[in-house]
Amino acid sequence: MASGQGNIPEEVIESVLARHDIVDTVGKVVQLSKQGKYLWGLCPFHSEKTPSFTVTPDRGVFHCFGCGMGGNAIKFRMETEGLSFPEAVRIMAEESDIPVPEGKGGLMSPPDPERDRLIQAYEWSAKFYHYLLKNTEHGTAAMEYLRARNFSDKMIDQFQIGYAPDRWDTLVQFLEKRNFDPAEMEKGGLLSARGEGKGYVDRFRGRVIFPIANRTGKVIAFAGRILGEGQPKYLNSPESRLFNKSRILYNLHQSKASIRKTRQIVLFEGYGDVISAWEAGVHNGVATMGTSLTDGHVGLMKSLADEIVLAYDGDKAGQAAAVKAIPMLEEHGLKVKVALLPSGLDPDDFISKHGADRFMEQVMSSAVSSIKFKLIYLKKNHILLEEDGKIAYVKEALEVIATLHSSTEREVYLREIATELELSYDSLKQDCNLLRASLQKNIPEGDNNDKRWNNGRHKKGQVQTPVLLPAYHAAERRLLSLMIQDPEAATYVNDRLGEEFNIDDHAAIAAYLYAYYAQGKPPGISRFLSSLQDDRLEKTATSISMMDTPPDWSTQVLDDCIREVRRYPMQRKMDQKREEMIQAEKSGDFLRAAQIASEIITLERQ
Template sequence: MSSGLIPEHIIEAVLKHHDIVEVIGKYVHLSKLGRNMKGLCPFHSEKSPSFNVNPEKQIYKCFGCGVGGHVIRFIQEIEGYTFGEAVRHLAEEANIAFAWEQQSPEQAERQQEKEQIVGGHEFAAKLYHYILNNSAEGKPALDYLRSRGFTDSLIETFQIGFAPPHWDTLVQYFVKREFSLPLMEKGALIAAKSSGGYVDKFRNRIMFPIRDARGSVIAFAGRTLGNEQPKYLNSPETALFRKSRVLYNMHAARAEVKRTNQIVVFEGYADVIKAWSAGVHNSVATMGTALTEEHALLMRRSAERIVLCYDGDDAGQSAAYKNLGLLEKAGLDIKIAMLPNKLDADDYVETFGADRFRKEIIEGAVPTEKFRLLHLRRNFNMQDNEAKLRYVRTAIREVIAGIESPTGREHYLKELSSEFSAISSFETMKQETNEIREQEQKKRRNGDNNEFSWNTVRNDGTDSSPLPKLKPAYDKAERHLLYVMLQDKDVTALVQERLGDAFNDEAHAALAAYLYAFYAQGFEPDASRYMATLQDDGLERLASSILMTESDQGINDQVIEDYLRQIHKHRQQQAIERLVEERIAREKSGDIIGAARIELEILALNGKLQKR
């Protein structure tokens, strides 16, 4: 595929400048494994890493979900960009000058609108910040923030601002700066009046800018100074802002997240800011909205461990409990920070200080099993012996029996038996745990899909998974041959002369055709650069799979000849099968002479096969 109107030298410069390990490392925690780097795939949920990055070939491949490609394809997939948008993004990061028209007029218009709306948000953030710090109208909000422990440094770091109570302060500035008011309305910064004209969306609120992964302002969160309702107001969803896909402060937390391989998740932006002041710089928030699968996937792209630090009240703890399954499904290692006395993180830091918050709350976070047990006991009256017994049996059934590790089960059973020794002994609890596990295993063996709190694996009653189908010999030969061709121009020239596009698999034939064209343009073997010419998801996945899984061991002229012979042999076998079908049809129709002629063709082809 052509790269459209994007000059080849820009694509080449982008690929040369950006090391794929560094780019992907901003989104995925990678560890060295042999010649590759490995991590949890950012495109699907998994607990064991199957996402591979090859620094030498500058490509990636996930053997779980099948995605694969070069650095431009990765940015396309992870950011939801088109090919041209991904190239532009990488060119901007590398300060590579670019000028091309890769978009249709409609696409160009949408891109221009998006840039103007982002510009409007950036301007509004600066204006609100200026009003907070430099106006009489902003002084009450500034005094309030300082009274809540927000230092000038924090206010500056997070560009906190203030939207004055007037109806159209922002509108007037937009008019002066010649911003398009209909576009600013589209970005939810202002609202149209039924009588005509526009008013500000946010008024008389402390303003917290919300930024995307690149640090651009895309939305706002506003808080009233008093008890007006709603107390908290976020920007509505727009083309820029999707609550389910944005985490507050992720852009600033990324460096610390990468260093610690851990993210601390809060409910609101005020908690994040106070945590930042306490030295917890890997903190993010969902801004009051429910945690989503997209949030979980976004976090797992960057870290393996999560600490949930939700409010200590019943609502906060229930939300933490509810989100455990979603985070576990994403393959994250989770701990829960336990805030006492129904405090939130903001109040705790103010009351007990930064050191105690870091050491006792964040570092003292408990494993999910411990949290589930603590959360469960809230439903039982611990002053009543009958209720204590019900709690013990429920804890065993709903939490402890589901722990896969025998050591882990024994640890929590000992804790339980120590606390409730008057109710039941350790041996009795252990026996009940084993009986529950045996019952559940029997249900799964019999294909019983009844839900059980810790049974997240469904079983269809079969004894084992079906074995994968073996690939035909020609498929293996074609993949091996393409692997060598991707690294050797001379072999490619030989294959083009002897085989051309006569591969048995259409996708293999397409890869070969693109490779012939790639070398014809004067390029040297370069896997990443070649794959950038494909601009087809399926072909890039196939190419990355071939490059990651095939081996060049034992490659010589005789092996190449064997591959070519195997490919030709299959084509001839297919031709013979078609002739046999035609001969049978002729015989059935009474055309004996025609059938005899076809038989001679079959014999000739069989003769050629035997000579190979």
């Protein structure tokens, strides 16, 4: 039997949810801390300083009290990785070796015409730009630029590099001839609006185009590099329903096979680095597309690999970015190495200057541990020939080494420093141990001290002030909460109330619940969420499932709630009648006012 999400077999969805624990799934992206029956962390879907994002292991759902986002493990992967429901199910099934039937009865997307049109527009636009680069005079200068950077024709084809001519309407005309709605294309990031009512222009003009694909290989955005001088040097597609740059890694669709084999990812800063390194033999390389590393990126990498090699630029900015990225990666349990490049060179430059073999031998094969890199980085900031410089470096180096849990690792690095600076190993060891003792004493109070999101605001026992809902609203939520937990409660409510909920979303959820149980399915919010086809309903249902409603119920409890739900429309009608009566009295129509008063009395008796 197929689910409500397209033609996806129920057994595939159930197996995916059974194999992908909600805590493990979310924990790859969010740092979680246990408090009572919930796990708390900083929400990955909106910016916050105090955690309001929760995971409930026994129910298999996540929910943010701040932005309202919620759902099961499949929904979390959809939102963090920009996937459709079928794409998320297929990827999660592959990760757990769950067979996925193809063709009839396989994974078919639920209808989403706007998304499908946008993906088709990007696919066609990518082919169009690629054609213009390789086969027209428009692309001549761009081809010369790419060949000067040692991009071979094979790489240009494999990465579908293209060129957007320096004209205002090249893509506008191309898309209009194929009956794409310009307003939709502007919303999706392909075009720009001239101004209200003044039409549309190409977003990318006079730029080399690098198509950006999601992990299933569908083009969802572009990055354009300007030819010659000008700002910005790189221009990305804007964020859209397809593209969120904080959750997308460039080239993941091509590199994931190699990543799966090696359990290692090489992380670059730019598109050119990835492409040049691919030709040099690095087939597990991805890039963050000019944006800083985010928790979304880290969570995505954590789901695929155990080790990350940072291959950032050799300049100060690149090295500073590596220093910033290391703790983010290590806090997610990833092992980190750093590929060292000469100052001023990025991987693309190094390969162009020294060749692929030397890059693989001197850079990739010689990557150092994160601690070693930090010590090298610190050393550059001090003049070691001067006493003050030597002392300052040792102080900073000890602060790094003291954080290591392994005494063997500490000894290795301390002996290196002792030999290099001609210092006493015993003295360094003693200072390091004193520093470790001091660090242990200074751990602040809080609920999750070893996690970077703990900022001192979120103390134990801190509870958010609950919002007081109207009586009918609270009654509807309580009914749905009990119905989600117990099919018999749903049957009782269906017989007496049906879909006569006052809030449209509640009525829709009730209808889905009745249909869900009619198919003989067992209770459980995680499985029920997969039968819904609306983001807003998923958020509402998840929020309701988080209520502390005891699973035990009596007909009296249900009847009281049903009475409150039915009372609300009567109450509204009485309020309207009272307003009408006041207006009749003000206008001097006392006979009409008396008639309305009689109607109010009848409603009150009902």
